[in-house]
Amino acid sequence: MSKPGESWTRDDLVQFTDRSLLALRRWATPGRARFDLPGPRVGSGPERDGLEAFARSFLAVGFRLSAAEIDSHDHAGWYAAGLAAGTDPESPEFWPSLRELPQARVEAAAIAIALHESRRWIWDALTPAVKQRVIDWLSGSVGIAYPDNNWRWFQNVTQAFLRSVGGPYDQAELDENLTFLDDCYLGDGWYSDGRPDRRTGNVDWYVGWVMHLFSLWYCRMSEGEPGIAELQARYAERLRPYLTDAADLFGADGAPLHQGRSLVYRHAVVGALWTGAVFDANPLPLGRLRRTALGAIRFFAERGAFDEDGLLSLGWLGRFEPMRQPYSGPGSPYWASLGLAGLVLPESHPVWAEPEQPTPIETGDVVRPIRPIGWLVSGTADDGIVRVINHGVDHSTATPAPENPYYNRYGYSSVTGPVPAPAGTADGAVDQQVALIDPDGRWSQRPMIERVAVDDHRASSRQRARFARTEPEQGFDDGPELTCVSLVRGSVEVRAVRFDDHDQASAALVISGYAVPRKPAEGARTGLHSAVTALTEGGSSGSSVHPVANAFGADLEVPWCRFEHPEPGRWYVIALCLGEREPAWPTLADTPSGPVITWPDGTTDPL
Incomplete structure (x- = not known):
């Protein structure tokens, strides 16, 4: 682990993000709607795996372009082409619908957040026909049942984007999901995933990278809607004690606690830390928050998380496929894009300028x-x-x-x-x-x-x-x-x-x-x-x-x-x-x- 004053900067994070995105391009299909990555397949086939790699890397693009002044690698053009092909029923790369492929409901949420954050770069530049096709594909989230767990947030952020662009949404579904997710709250910043009886049966890093990050991003994507300001204040208040606890779950070398499922998502664990800075819900000194978040990303980057092709592998340090869950395909690790959420904060934000502070375990x-x-x-x-x-x-x-x-x-x-x-x-x-x-x-x-x-x-x-x-x-x-x-x-x-x-x-x-x-x-x-x-x-x-x-x-x-x-x-x-x-x-x-x-x-x- 680097010493105080030697951690990465925002520029380092930008370059890291660009490198990881560019490494994917050789695996793109001709229309750019999928990345057909090497590795073990999930039973539902290459279309599912390819969509997952596209959507989760697109999430990184959304964060990357949100506050960007230039797009020197044309991430916007690349992913706009993929959106056009993936939502075109006449294209051989047409994505499975949210009704026929449940996993597509997760990827739709990633695409929705990415579209929201890159709106001026991508959405605003799409043709009316492509916009309508994207709306039609995302609209599969309306009127279908999502599992009784963190997936309820995926339905909400997908429909929040649809609502923001004049697409269909179901307010009753949104409200029902909010009630269910509220019932999973354990207090003092912690949620149990899918346990509305408030048993601590399912607690892991999903608390941060979905229950907190997605709740506040839902509010960010719903700005101006009735009751959203009050909802955002409530979620921000819950995030503060969680960050106080979660920030102590990283070793001095940046390594996060190794517990729970989906650990192949690696630096997604710092998504909630960045969320605290984005929504003014951060109880930590900004210099400490930055050090912890960048330290965890750097921990994985320097310990073999990316393979010889520059791809994020299925594993923790290096490739270790026995860690994968039954739902984990070669594109699954790119859920780590949630750990790049801090890029929505412009270079002028204090989180990038405050003097770095060591974490408590270092002192x-x-x-x-x-x-x-x-x-x-x-x-x-x-x-x-x-x-x-x-x-x-x-x-x-x-x-x-x-x-x-x-x-x-x-x-x-x-x-x-x-x-x-x-x-x-x-x-x-x-x-x-x-x-x-x-x-x-x-x-x-x-x-x-x-x-x-x-x-x-x-x-x-x-x-x-x-x-x-x-x-x-x-x-x-x-x-x-x-x-x-x-x-x-x-x-x-x-x-x-x-x-x-x-x-x-x-x-x-x-x-x-x-x-x-x-x-x-x-x-x-x-x-x-x-x-x-x-x-x-x-x-x-x-x-x-x-x-x-x-x-x-x-x-x-x-x-x-x-x-x-x-x-x-x-x-x-x-x-x-x-x-x-x-x-x-x-x-x-x-x-x-x-x-x-x-x-x-x-x-x-x-x-």
């Missing part, structure tokens, strides 16, 4: 709660690593689903990823779990989490230990209810576990730490130290090496502590770390009022 340790979602954030200055201890976010609906490694684990960081398996087996423990092993050798999962409390450097939760039934049966057998407490100081977490069910025997209790690859991927942090030690007597420590890979490398080593035949009503306490060296460990003492943790500096914490 001292950070430990803070994110209460609505049950997270503790721990950032350490000596290694620049951010860790999140998770006592609230899972990936189940109202009923338990198999544990998702990217949501249900106890810990995530900016330098590690999870083992891609739902639970441990006889071959070893997977990362960041508290698991009971039943007499049949099954390892419990943590599909549903009940947040108890999050405050300062302490968090607690309850979970029902659930054992997956053997195939062909589906579902889980319920085990004991576990209470778990985490105490965090620096790179060390103390994790305490107990259960009170007296009628269910368990063969063992296993508590595991972070997975570190023995064979790091190019660009990944090396020299990491992940360890677990027992503070309660009777625990045995070891490690398991999984012959699999994640985005950070292969042969994933997981440290663990195991307690044989755990007893109900007793606390089992371990300490774990992730850093560059072995820490000084805390100690545990049993007192008349209960267990007490003593940290190396003499500070104490009761459980």
Whole structure:
């Protein structure tokens, strides 16, 4: 990571954007309505994938041209030609309709924002016939059902553009979507994606790059409409606390927290930061905001995110296709264009001129709660690593689903990823779990989490230990209810576990730490130290090496502590770390009022 005063400038961001856009052109179809990129295809075919690459890169063009004075690479002409061909029913490159291809509803939203931002460059220059064809294609968003999740915003921004150019829209649909999305709000800036019951079942970077960015862009595209000024004020007020939290989820090297789905979108994670500056909803010093946003983009640019052809690959550091979701095609990573939203701010905006400020993790340790979602954030200055201890976010609906490694684990960081398996087996423990092993050798999962409390450097939760039934049966057998407490100081977490069910025997209790690859991927942090030690007597420590890979490398080593035949009503306490060296460990003492943790500096914490 660059030092203060050495980060990218707006000119660097412009040049970066131009290079990434120009690299796509060799893959364009003759009419320029698609980019047929190399890579794995999604089942719906090349038309879907090609449209996705066009629309998502067009989003970057919209941001790029919004405040531009010149267009030296003729991005406007290139994408205007693609719009004309893609919306022409007589063209061999005619795009699938929003009714026949659900994915087109996402891409229509990207096109709508791009058209709005580049209006004076592209829309105003289109012929009346092409304008009408574009309106006709986008009009497929009216009167169709969008899924009950962040996609509701895609319908709204698409119709907001249609409304702005005299096209059809349905105000009742817009209002219904606003109500649904409001019901997903958890408070203090955080949303659950598609959970109007306000469970924190689906929380990840979508909170920033869709729920916040799209809500305010909907207002930007609806300026002057009744009630929009009040709506924008409400969304801006929600964005401020989110940015206060999210800005601490980046390591000192610019790396974002590695948690949740669709991580191949990479620097889309900074879209919400730029949105704060665009809508005067930024609680951060502008110099810090710029440093964080540009630092994350630069992190990926310098660590292999773009392949030898200059294309944004499916992966995190470099290409790692196992990360892709079932809906991810070769054009999917260009959703990273959301991270370029700051280009709508002209060169004269203070965000580009304020003196750069280091982030808090560069000047001292950070430990803070994110209460609505049950997270503790721990950032350490000596290694620049951010860790999140998770006592609230899972990936189940109202009923338990198999544990998702990217949501249900106890810990995530900016330098590690999870083992891609739902639970441990006889071959070893997977990362960041508290698991009971039943007499049949099954390892419990943590599909549903009940947040108890999050405050300062302490968090607690309850979970029902659930054992997956053997195939062909589906579902889980319920085990004991576990209470778990985490105490965090620096790179060390103390994790305490107990259960009170007296009628269910368990063969063992296993508590595991972070997975570190023995064979790091190019660009990944090396020299990491992940360890677990027992503070309660009777625990045995070891490690398991999984012959699999994640985005950070292969042969994933997981440290663990195991307690044989755990007893109900007793606390089992371990300490774990992730850093560059072995820490000084805390100690545990049993007192008349209960267990007490003593940290190396003499500070104490009761459980």
